[in-house]
Amino acid sequence: MSEFALETRNQLVGLFGIVERNMYLTKRYFVWDLAFMVWTIANTLTIVFIARAAHLPPEKENTLATVLLVGATIWAFLGIIFEFMTETVAWERWEGTIEYTFMAPLSRLVHLFGQGAYAVLYGLIRATILFFAVAAFIGIHMPNANFGAALALLALASISFIGVGIMTSVLPLISPEKGAQLGFVCQGVMLVVSGVYYPVTVMPEWMQWIAKFSPATYALRGCRHSIINGTGLVWADVWPLLIIAVLATPIGLAVFRVGERHAKRHGKLKRSG
Amino acid sequence: MSTEAPSTIDLASRLDRQAPAVEVRDLRKTFRRRDRKAGRFARKRPWPALDDVTFTIARGECVAILGQNGSGKSTLVRLLSTLLISDGGKARVFGHDVDREASTIRRLVNRVSVEASFFKKMSASENLSYAARFYGMTPRQTRTGVPEILTEVGFPADRRGEAMENLSRGMQQKVALARALLTSPVLLLLDEPTTGLDPRSKLEVQEFIRRVRAEHDATILLCTHDMAEAETLADRIGLLDRGRLLFLEPVEDVKRRFGVETLEQAFFAATGREFVAEEGDREDDEYREVFG
Numbered sequence: 001m002s003e004f005a006l007e008t009r010n011q012l013v014g015l016f017g018i019v020e021r022n023m024y025l026t027k028r029y030f031v032w033d034l035a036f037m038v039w040t041i042a043n044t045l046t047i048v049f050i051a052r053a054a055h056l057p058p059e060k061e062n063t064l065a066t067v068l069l070v071g072a073t074i075w076a077f078l079g080i081i082f083e084f085m086t087e088t089v090a091w092e093r094w095e096g097t098i099e100y101t102f103m104a105p106l107s108r109l110v111h112l113f114g115q116g117a118y119a120v121l122y123g124l125i126r127a128t129i130l131f132f133a134v135a136a137f138i139g140i141h142m143p144n145a146n147f148g149a150a151l152a153l154l155a156l157a158s159i160s161f162i163g164v165g166i167m168t169s170v171l172p173l174i175s176p177e178k179g180a181q182l183g184f185v186c187q188g189v190m191l192v193v194s195g196v197y198y199p200v201t202v203m204p205e206w207m208q209w210i211a212k213f214s215p216a217t218y219a220l221r222g223c224r225h226s227i228i229n230g231t232g233l234v235w236a237d238v239w240p241l242l243i244i245a246v247l248a249t250p251i252g253l254a255v256f257r258v259g260e261r262h263a264k265r266h267g268k269l270k271r272s273g
Numbered sequence: 274m275s276t277e278a279p280s281t282i283d284l285a286s287r288l289d290r291q292a293p294a295v296e297v298r299d300l301r302k303t304f305r306r307r308d309r310k311a312g313r314f315a316r317k318r319p320w321p322a323l324d325d326v327t328f329t330i331a332r333g334e335c336v337a338i339l340g341q342n343g344s345g346k347s348t349l350v351r352l353l354s355t356l357l358i359s360d361g362g363k364a365r366v367f368g369h370d371v372d373r374e375a376s377t378i379r380r381l382v383n384r385v386s387v388e389a390s391f392f393k394k395m396s397a398s399e400n401l402s403y404a405a406r407f408y409g410m411t412p413r414q415t416r417t418g419v420p421e422i423l424t425e426v427g428f429p430a431d432r433r434g435e436a437m438e439n440l441s442r443g444m445q446q447k448v449a450l451a452r453a454l455l456t457s458p459v460l461l462l463l464d465e466p467t468t469g470l471d472p473r474s475k476l477e478v479q480e481f482i483r484r485v486r487a488e489h490d491a492t493i494l495l496c497t498h499d500m501a502e503a504e505t506l507a508d509r510i511g512l513l514d515r516g517r518l519l520f521l522e523p524v525e526d527v528k529r530r531f532g533v534e535t536l537e538q539a540f541f542a543a544t545g546r547e548f549v550a551e552e553g554d555r556e557d558d559e560y561r562e563v564f565g
Contacts, residue, residue, distance in 0.1 A: 010409030017406025021392070024403075028394035028436075096390035100452075103354045104407035105379035264358045267304055270351070 014106040018114030019121075022084075026122065037126065044072040044134045047197065052138075063228060065140050069131065070224050071196040074216065077127040077154070078161060078187055084119030085165030086183035088112060089172040093270075102269055108260070109253055112169065116162030124154070144230035152233060153222040156241045160215035163248025164190070170259030173268060190214050195221070215244045289368025294460055294492035295330040295353065299362035302348050302516075322348040324516035325362065332367075335486055335493040336521070337507035339500060339536070341549055345516040346496035347386075350464045353494070354384050366460055380408075383458035387465035389445035393438035397423060397448045400437060401455055408456040422451045426481060443474040450481060454489075461485065463495045467502060475502075482506055500536040500548070510536070512543060519543045 001009070026033065051065035088111075092098040101111070135142070168186045171179035193207050194200070194216035200208055211217045222237035263269040301324060305317040322345045330336045340346045351357040352364055355375040364371045366378050391400045401422070402415040410418060423433060426447045437445060446466065453461060463482065467475040479502060485491055497503055503510050504524050511521035520527060520543065528534060531542040540548040 006409075013409050013411055014407045017403055020406065021395070021399075021403045024395050024399050025392065095392050096388055097392060099351070099354070099356055099386070100390060100404065101407070103356055103379055103382070103384070104404070105376055106407045107376075261358065264356065267348075267351075267357060269356050 010105070011107055011110045014104075015110050015114040015117075017106075018111060019118045022115070022118040022122070037129065040076050040126070040130055041133055041137075044069070044076065044130060045137065047072045048134055048138050048140075062141055065138055066142065066228050067224055068197055069134055069138075069140060070227060071191075071220060072134075073127050073131045074154075074220055074223065075191055075196055076130055077123045078191065078216065079184075080123035080126060081116070081119045081158070081161045081165050082168060082183050082187040084115055084122070085112075085162070085169040086172060086180045088115045088169045090176075090180040093172065093176060099270060102260075108256060109249075112166045112253070112256065113162065113249075115169075116158075116165055119165070120155070120158040120162065123158075124151075127154075142227055144228070146226040146230045146232060149232045150223040150226040153226065153237060153241070154219055156238065156245065157215045157219035159245035160241060160248045163245070163250075163252040164215070166249065166252030167255045170256045173259045173263040176268060190216050193217075194219075212240070213244070215241055215248070292365065292368030293329040294332045294334065294367060295328075295494065296365040296368075297329070297349075297353075297363070298327050300326045300349075300352065300359055300364055301361040302345075302352060302357060302359050321516045323352070323359075326513070326516070326518045327362075328511060328518060328521045330492055330494060332492055333486075333490065334509070335482075335495065335507050336509050336511065337495040337497060337503035338511045338513050338518075338521075339497060339503050339540070340513035341498055343515075344513045346498075346513055347464055348516075349513070350384060350386070350462045350494070350496055353378075353460075354382050354462055355379060381458060382460045382462060383453040383456050384462035384464060385446075385449045385453045385466045387468045389437075389442065389449040391437040391445065391448065394436055396434045396436055397428065397440070397451075398433045400448065401452055404452045405455050410455070418455060419451075422455050423448070425454075426451045427477060443470050446470065446474070446478065450478065454485065457489070459491060461491050461493045463493060463497075465497055466495070467497070467499065479506060498548075500540075504536060512540060514544050 048065050048068045051061050051068055054061065054064060056064060089098065092101055134140075164186070165183075168183040171182045173179065175182070193203070193211045194214045195203070195211065196216070200211045200217060200221075203211070218237040218241050222231075222234060225231040225234065225237075260269070302322045303319045304322055306320045307315055307317045324345075326345070326349065328336075338346055338349065348357065352359055353366065353371060355371055355378050358372055366381055369377045369381070371378050391397075392403070395403070398419050401419045402410075402412070405415050405418065420430070420433065424430065428444065428447050428451065432440065432444070437448070440448070450466070466482070467478050470478060482493065482495070483506065486493060493506075495503065495506060507524075509522055510524050510527060512519045512527075520530070522530070524536065527536065527539050531539045533539050533542055537548050540546075
């Protein structure tokens with residue numbers, strides 16, 4: 001086997017290792033995950049019930065409930081991705097394994113992408129359960145829904161989310177104490193400007209301008225159209241996601257490398273922080 | 274040991290056979306720390322962890338670096354394992370620069386530190402398999418390789434599937450040794466591997482280190498504050514004090530140089546201070562039971 005082929009093979013095995021480890025951990029923390037799932041469902045219900053309280057005609061109430069449900073589901077989905085990505089460093093520091101992972105011959109791209117891939121897979125499963133559980137509870141009708149298109153759009157947006165997640169995963173390297181929480185600040189800011197529970201057009205113009213650079217804007221808009229109107233993949237949502245996806249991962253990786261170098265210079269790449 | 278990571282196939286091409294296993298020249302690392310006595314808002318001051326350290330280790334040699342807490346031992350190990358970037362000087366492993374050729378170094382080096390450091394909810398087998406993936410070992414290879422290496426370090430077969438959090442610290446340290454050896458490193462960095470172990474476990478680990486040396490083509494850098502351990506395991510002994518390497522030579526030469534009979538006396542002669550064997554980076558000083 002040539003040097004290049006051997007290296008590629010080793011990196012793929014390493015990628016599998018990251019996914020495999022997360023599967024072990026999900027299995028071990030399954031009961032806790034169930035508890036968090038209950039919390040997420042309860043939290044989403046508090047948002048979707050707003051549609052009932054609006055006292056709209058049934059059809060409009062159903063549409064508003066769907067709009068809110070899509071927003072809350074994507075919020076939860078993004079939350080899982082950011083949680084996994086920030087935990088790339090934070091959890092390993094807590095377990096004490098960080099030095100062993102960072103001195104292993106696994107490329108940082110593969111390491112972070114493996115973490116992101118599992119987050120997307122796990123997030124999609126949880127988001128699907130959340131979506132249908134709340135829809136059934138509230139009694140939302142989606143006769144025209146094109147779930148395939150919505151899922152495809154979310155998968156495409158996930159590549160960008162991983163890129164942004166990689167950028168935030170560097171924060172616990174720079175600040176071991178507060179870095180992980182900052183990741184959630186990024187998640188909140190991204191969703192606020194992306195029209196999580198409202199159309200982007202209601203925001204001030206400068207926020208609308210920022211919204212153009214957020215992958216969540218296109219994911220939210222596209223998923224809502226697919227689920228409410230049965231629209232397929234719309235090019236106007238797809239091409240910005242493609243561009244952001246192509247840019248986000250290399251930028252995220254570059255940011256992470258700068259953070260990693262900083263941590264190595266200042267001795268922050270260790271278990272105690 | 275039959276467990277060979279596939280990545281070791283190309284290790285030969287990455288080893289400069291003429292170069293020493295480790296070559297460190299004028300290595301410097303300074304951290305900035307706030308003086309605790311000066312108060313919370315005092316300015317951080319430079320604190321040299323390594324101060325122009327120079328030494329070489331020949332291939333197959335076992336070198337012990339002695340030093341008290343804060344002497345710079347762990348900093349040296351972290352620099353050689355690419356977890357820190359030096360402020361100056363050079364460090365090379367089998368001819369490869371640790372800063373510029375980090376990915377090559379990572380294939381050659383593994384380490385055991387004072388804290389075992391594992392995913393506590395995962396079992397010994399799962400933790401070892403996870404670590405082995407990073408070095409290219411597939412599930413098929415670890416299915417046989419992991420039990421083999423665990424047997425080799427004396428880990429009981431019936432506890433392989435038990436969560437790490439249920440194992441004694443001595444047991445965890447055995448798994449840590451297995452993790453380091455599973456990837457067949459050519460340079461093994463041992464940072465206080467027996468600190469806090471009960472006497473029996475300590476002897477077992479030391480015996481295992483001897484076997485590793487005898488059976489593998491591995492070079493060992495052992496950082497410890499245990500003078501007896503250093504004397505019994507190492508070909509040469511170095512003394513790191515406040516970031517400076519005071520000497521590195523065979524133990525008999527050290528004693529002869531200072532005209533003393535023990536390493537404790539040599540330390541006193543070299544530094545003018547008593548050697549205080551502290552408990553490394555450990556957060557508590559309970560003994561680790563191997564058979565707990």
